Amino acid sequence: MDELTTRKLLRLLGIGLRGRLVVVGVERVREAAQRGKLQLAVIAPNASRHSLDKVVPMLRAKRIRLIEGPAAAELGAAVGRETTATVGVVDVDLARGIRALVGPAPSEGRTADSTRAR
Numbered sequence: 001m002d003e004l005t006t007r008k009l010l011r012l013l014g015i016g017l018r019g020r021l022v023v024v025g026v027e028r029v030r031e032a033a034q035r036g037k038l039q040l041a042v043i044a045p046n047a048s049r050h051s052l053d054k055v056v057p058m059l060r061a062k063r064i065r066l067i068e069g070p071a072a073a074e075l076g077a078a079v080g081r082e083t084t085a086t087v088g089v090v091d092v093d094l095a096r097g098i099r100a101l102v103g104p105a106p107s108e109g110r111t112a113d114s115t116r117a118r
Contacts, residue, residue: 001102005101009067010070010077011078012097012101013078013087014078016091016094017080019091021091023087024079024080024084024086024088025084025085026055028088029087034058038059038088039090039092040089041067041086041088042068042069043085044071044072044083046071047085051086065099067098072085
């Protein structure tokens with residue numbers, strides 16, 4: 001993710017926090033996923049393996065999109081924390097905006113088959 005996209009993502013997450021459209025931290029993200037409220041999650045690539053092991057398998061099992069975001073310190077600063085491993089988006093419209101910003105997930109993108117002329 002380039003720097004401009006990262007800044008826009010962090011800004012959207014900060015707005016989401018003020019509007020109570022996001023949840024912050026591994027436990028809150030897990031709870032939202034269990035309740036079926038989570039739309040997508042932004043994960044810090046430098047989060048501890050322990051934190052990632054607590055949340056990533058559940059998100060994958062529930063087929064919730066994961067976005068590898070900025071470092072834990074940057075992600076935390078955007079949502080008023082020193083650091084955070086993950087931020088979860090619970091609002092459908094905010095999640096849609098973030099997906100549009102960062103682009104489709106690798107599995108959502110075009111395949112070689114779908115781009116061939118027929």
